[in-house]
Every structure is written in C-alpha cells, then in structure tokens.
Amino acid sequence: MRLLHTTTLKMEEFFASDAIPNFVTKQLGDSDDRKIPEYAILSHVWGPEEISFQDITGDRTLAKKREGFPKLRDSCKQARRDGYEYIWIDTCCIDKTSSTELSEAINSMFQWYKDSAICYVYLSDVEKIDDDEDRIFYAEDFTSHKDYRRQPSRWFSRGWTLQELLAPSRLRFFNTNWISMGMKEDHLEVISKMTHIDLFALKGGDLRRLSVARRMSWAANRQTTRAEDIAYCLLGIFNINMPLLYGEGANAYIRLQEEILKVSDDQSLFGWKDPLIPPYRDDYPEAFKPQGILAASPEVFNYSQDIAMFYAESPGRTVSMSTNKGLRVEFLMCQDKSYPSGSIFLAILTCHIGSFPGMLPAIRLRRLSPGGEQYARIDVSQLLTFGSVDSLGAFLYHGFDPTESQPELKETQSGAIFTDWTVRTVFIRQEPQVPLLPGFWLMPFDPFTDGKNRKIKIVEAYPPHLWDPGTGVMQPALDNRQGTRKLGAFAVEFRSLACVLMFGVTYWELTPWCEIMPNSRIRDHCEDHPGYCKKIRQKGDTSLKSLFDEFQVKDVKLPTDMETRRHECIRPDLGVMAVAQLRNVSGKDIYLLYLHYMSDDLSEKLKAFNCR
Template identity: 40%
Template sequence: MRLLDTATLDFAEFSGAIPKYAILSHRWGKIEVSYKQLRQRPVLQDSPGLAKIEEFCRLAAGRSIRWAWIDTCCIDKRNSAELSEAIMSMYKWYEFSAECYVHLADFEISSRELSLKNQSAESFWHIPEGWPSIRDSFSKSSWFTRGWTLQELIASSKVVFYDSHWNEIAPLKQVYRDVAEVTRIGENWLVEDARHASVATRMSWASCRETELGEDMACCLLGFCNVNMPPMYGEGGEIAFYRLQTEIMKTSDDESLFAWTSDQGGSGLLAAHLSYFANSGGITMETHAGSESRPPYHMTNKRLEIAIPKKDFKLFSEGDGTVRFFLRCSRASNINAQKCDKAFYIELSLLMGQRSAIRTECAELKETGKYLIGQLDTDLAHNERIYIFSPGSEV
C-alpha cells in the first residue's frame, strides 16, 4: 500500500504491517494532482488538487496521524495492474483506516454558524439557527449521490465530515440519523457491519447513486458485496453488473439477490441494472433453524439452473404455465428491523416443456399469505431442476 507522509508529502510503500493512517473520501474536482505529478515536483502551487492534498495532510497531522491515503495521488493509474488491485482492495483500505475524513466541497458552514457551534457544541444541534437550519443543505451535497462514496461511508470505522473550507461539521456518530435519512441506509447499519445486511438491501442503498463510467457502478460494490472481480473497462455497465451478480452467487446463498422489481418484462433472475433494487430496502435473508441451503445454482452464459420443489412445479405448471419460485427472504417490518414476516416468491413463465422458463412479471415481488420458509426445506428434499433463461439467449 502506498501512503503519503503528512509532513513531507513524500510517498512510502508498505506491505505486511501497515501503519496508522487517515483516508479521504471526496468528489473529484476538475483539476486533481496525480501520483506522477506529485513525485515530479514542483507542481502548480495554485492547483486546487494540491491544496486539497495539503489541507487533508495538515488535518491528519494535527490529529497525530503521520500517514495518509488519497485516491487521486496514491494510485499510479498509468499502471493497469496497480489500478485493478486498488479497485479490488478499496473497501479493505477504508475499513482498516484509523479515520476517514469526508470533504464536502459543495457545502459550507457560515462564520455565524461556525461561531455558534464552537461556543456551545451542545445547544448548536437544537437552536433554530444551529444545525436544524443547515441540515437540508448538508443532505443535498453531491457526495451522497456518488457510487464510490457509499463503500467509503460504510467501510470506515470512524467518519468525520468537513465542509469546503475544512471546518469540522461533525463525526458520523453525531449526525447518523440525518445520514440515514438521505442515504436510505438503516440507522443500525451505520453503526454495525453493513455487509451483514441482505444483498438486496445493500443493492438498494446503491441503486440511486451514479458513477462517471458504467463499469464503475459494479466495481465500487466489490468489497461491499464481499467478492473479488477484476475490472474490465469497455465491457459496459450492464455486463459488469451481471458479472458482479454471478460472483455473488459463487460465495453466497442469499436469495434476496433475486428480489428486485422492474417495469421491463422478459427477464432472467438477475437484474439488468442496479436501479431495479430501488424498492428492495429492508429485505432480510432468512434461514430456518436447522435448515439446509437450496441445492447449488449452475450458471452458464445463457441460463441459470435452479431447484424448485416438485409440488410447486406441478401445481402451477399445469393450466396457466407458470411456476412459483419461493425465496428465502422477506420484507422486514421497517427499514431498521431484521425480523422476517412473509416470504417472497417470483412467478416464472414456462417457455417450452416443463424445464425452461423466463421471468415475465417483474413489476412486483409477491408475498405468501403465511410464513413458509421452514416448510421450504422439506419441500426442497423433492425438487426439480429448472432453467431460467436470460433475455436474448437462445432457448
């Protein structure tokens, strides 16, 4: 890992034991200083990118932290192997940082508000001209809309917010309710390991965010989803997102991966776009006590082979040509809850014969009239393999 000395702005390489370091979370500006530029000094002294690095390092040094990491200059982006490694290691680097400073370049605390905050930190959060008056502009910062900043918020153990002039706003623990409201992340997941949330819930947090490159929307979720996947720029965002979902299936039994909705008909079980998870917040993965997982999925370039209980297959394939695929997940009673209520199911339309299908009704997730996840284990002891095709593939 390459770190920046906060006193000298010199780089140092570390492997094995990594020293205590601060890390920056920010939106890139029009002019940033690269690794090459910072090494080949002097750089332009009036560069906003250099000013950002200097202020960040000054802040870290003032908090007795010698080393710092910032993505603009601590990665040599000319080296494709190094860039790929950095993308796959990003979550871990934020997770292991001592402190993460969030720089909101489009948010500013006025001198009056700053004075009130410094005079009485306790009353500032309650008086009308204090925090209540600036909460709305804080929540409108573009930092809350970017794909990469989600993992930076979630992974870091200690997050502190700063305004455009590097005035401290507050640590996350003081404003977590406001952050939860704007990000739609349950308050509990801002203080716990958010990777314990279901896949669908985590996807929902990212569903309204954006990245400059389509492929980055999948890349910025790698550590967040506990997978490793080399980035392939040029493949397009949709293919990258499909790859991410197939990688998740290799290591996870979380069937909430299939719990998404869309107004587009004719689909497989994997979502074509992250936005399909916009209404999947609060979905909880559930396993019955002593239960066994569903028989393994088999994914090819055209189809997903999955097990469905024979009784459901026979009951619903005769007559209307549909099969119900019950998922081991349900909607919690509220966004902060983890307890399941009713289980979800998806209806699949048979294509040809009784072993091939496609999901055509994608507009909603249907719920059972009663809790049945425990019964599903018994049913799966007698199952059929069914092939779910992706759009455009030959059946």
C-alpha cells in the same frame, strides 16, 4: 500501499506485515520500517484538475497550480493537526496508468478505508453549516439568478462514497472551508434518513448479517461516472474480489452478482422489481423480451429495503450457479392458473419480506418451451408476497418451509390461494434488460460540407431534465408503450436559419424519426403542418415546451426503411434536410441526427456518406 507524507508531500510505499516476501526483506533491510503506519484517509467527490500520481511525483511546481491542489494540501494539514504523518488519497496514491495496480487498489479499497485511523469526508459543495440538524449536509445549488434550491451534498449520491461511509471506524465531516461538522456518530439518524442505510450498518455492524437485497438497495440511488463502477464500488460491501474489465459496461454488475452467488445462497439477490416495465400479457408474449433473474443495475433494488435473509443454510438444497444452460436455481414453485397458456409459474424466494413473520417474496417465471427446464422472468414490475394460512384463511406467523412441498399458500395483496407447490430446479438464461433507449445526438456540424465550418448550435433542448449539455446527448426516458412516440426537441441555429428539430422513435422497431419545424418566434410559414402552426399562433406561446407539447406525431411521415433504422425529413421551403439514423459509435448504439443545407450537391454527398 502508497501513502503521502503529510509534511513533505512525498509518496512512500509500505507493505502489510504479513505480505513482505523474504527477498524483499533482504533488499529493504529492516522490514519494520516498511510496515503500514497509522494513516488518515480522504473521502471526497472528484473535481476538476485533481492531483494524480504523476503530478505529485513529478514537477511539484506544476502540481501546485492545478485546481485540485488546495484540497490535497488542506487534507494533509488536517492530518498533521490530528497527529498523523501519513494520509491516503485516491487521486494521487494510485498509479492509474497501471491497470494491474488500479485493479488491486479497487479490490483492496474497502479494507484500506476500514484500516484507517480516521477518515476525513470533504464536502466541497457545503459552505454554510445549517442549524437545522436534518439539513446539516445540504448544499446550495443555484439554478437561476432568481432562486435556489437545497439538496444533500453530492457526496451522498456517489457510488464510491458508499463504502467510504461504511468501512471506516472513525469518520469526520468537513465543509468546503475545512470546518469540522462533527463525527459520523453525531449524525447517525440524519445520515440513515438520507441514505436509507440501517443504523446497524452505520454503527459498524457486520454487513454479512444483512440480506444481499438490502445492501443493494443502498446503492439504488447512487451514480458513478463509468457504468462499470456501479459494480466495482460494491466489491467490499459484499466481500468480493474480481478482476476489473473496463469497457464491459453494464455486464460488470451481472458479473458481481454471479460472484455473490458463488459465496452466498441468499436468494434475496433475486428480490428486485422494476415498476417501469409493463405487465406481461399471456395473449401477446412475443411483445415482451425475456428477462434474466439477475438485475441490470442496483436501481431496481430501490424497493427491497425490507427483505431479510435466512440465517441458516438449508441442508441438501441445490446451490445456485451459472451453467451453459443459464443460471441453475432451486425454487418452491406452482403453476399460475390465472394465465391460460399454462406456461406461467410462481417461484418463492428463500428470504423474508416485510415486518409480519413468515412472509416470503415470490416472482413470476415463464417456461420457454412445453416440458422444458428453461425459464425467463416476467412481470418484473411485481414482487409478490406469500404466507401460509390456517383453516379460516388467517396468515400463520410461523410461516412455511420453502424447501418442502406445500399444499397451498396465500398471496397477501390479492388474497388469492395458489395450490400444489413443489420444489423444482430450473435454468434461467440471463438476458439483462436494457433500461434506456439509445440517446439522440445532433452532430454539431454539417457532415456533408467537405470539412467547411458550418457549425450547428443547439440554443435550447426539451425536455431539459433529459438533456446533457456536456455530452450533447438527449437521453429519452424509458417508455415501453407501443406505437410512435415523440421524445425530444432541439431549438437550433444553423447558418441563417432558426428552426426546431423534433424527434422520436417507432417503438415496434425502435426506428428513429425526425421532423424540422420553423421556429415560430422567427419564421411564420408552416406548409407541412398548417394546423399545428395555427394552434401555436392562437395560443400565443412559442416556447420550445409549447412547440413540443402541441406537435402531433400523427402528422409525421413515418420511416419506411426499417432495416437501416433511418428516416429523412426534407423541407424544400426551408432548404434543409434532416436525417435520423441508428448508428453504432465506439461500440454503443446511438441515434445520430444530421442537418444539411440543400443548396449543396446533395445526392452525391449522401451516397458518399452511405446514407442511402
């Protein structure tokens, strides 16, 4: 473990007392000198120009010029003031050019924070310390010159800071000016309210006593820069050690759940739901992609805070495990006879839900073939609750044993009685759902101009909350309705032309479409959409939002080339052609949008670009 000396700012390496091999001891001499000393540790949200391992071990004069140096300097100053010679800072104490070292550090990080003498939480976006205790950790976020809104510091919404909040035994908060805001124990109620984390966990309780679902719910509203990190930042919370595979994307979260299954029989891992997914239709099963039983991200555990685990293992119960036929799981199941196909079943999870004793959650499964063992999860928007009842239909507080057959159980919300429950072993193939469509990206230049500098400027994007100006990607919201949908619009300046580019998809094939409209604030002719432009002029509102809201998808000449997932919109009156096409860029699907001035020799250039 590397630690930074708080006075000299030199990097020094130490070893755990039980981890120094004999041959290393002989080389080092007195091994006591290399045992890990008491150290402070920093928790923060990364900003621009953070000090790396190479910066701090290289030319120090260059490091001091970087924007992140004052944070490093001031954290060392605070540690010295508190009597600590050493501090650990994630930006500079790990050599991130070494994949081996990075993997070891991430797998050890929870323990490093736990072993620290004190953790300093630096809230760079909190300047004013509010007198209102409920808003003490709120930052000022100026959204315009007229007003501002306040929200909790970004530190409370990042993935990595979750373990940094839970692991240390002592934790102190500081604002951007390094003014102390108190210890964690001074604000437990406020932190619990903001993060939805149990006071038991915030006070240092054994996390293993809490269900997997509840711990996952803590990360439901947290973000990480890289897709894999939403899994890696949870390793310590579940006491899991696994190799890092940057580049695997969302599969990292699936791997994490598979590792949890190897050490835990807590079926609350399956107790998630996604309200955005439409209900399953038995008369139209081909419209629904089979779902696995493992979640695609912690986000779907947002409604699982009230799920508790069984504290005793069930003797003789089949342990869930991955096989070549899918995930093998044992459930108490019954056929759901409200579905005429006969292929829909209810499966009880062996965990508690809610505050009433004896209530267990359940999910719906669909058998993929008659008499087969393979199932898929359906109706993922629902997490049902069942209990046993007496002769009068009242729920029994002592519940029922989910490892044994049950004659009947009652669903709490509908009051329906389901009969003939038996314990079965089933196999469920993991098909992680894709929560979002590919994003739309407008190429910032004309791709058919032989390298000529004809830049395309996006003046405005709608809807603005789905637009990321940093990456240039419009990320559509999840919408599983059938038919054609409009998803976004760009107000564009292209050479001497100002226009609006509408775009969307046909959901039955996820084929993109695009349409060019003259910007009504500048141009006044709309040959292809006269009714639309007339309505805009009558309304008198030519904002991009109004143009988008009034645009009628039925007027779009829909794509006919479903195989290539490509659509052209040619506007001779504007002298412009637009192309929307699903392409694979660096291994990721994205909808590319192109604009081209038609004054060039179009046919040959389109052929060369492989667009026809």
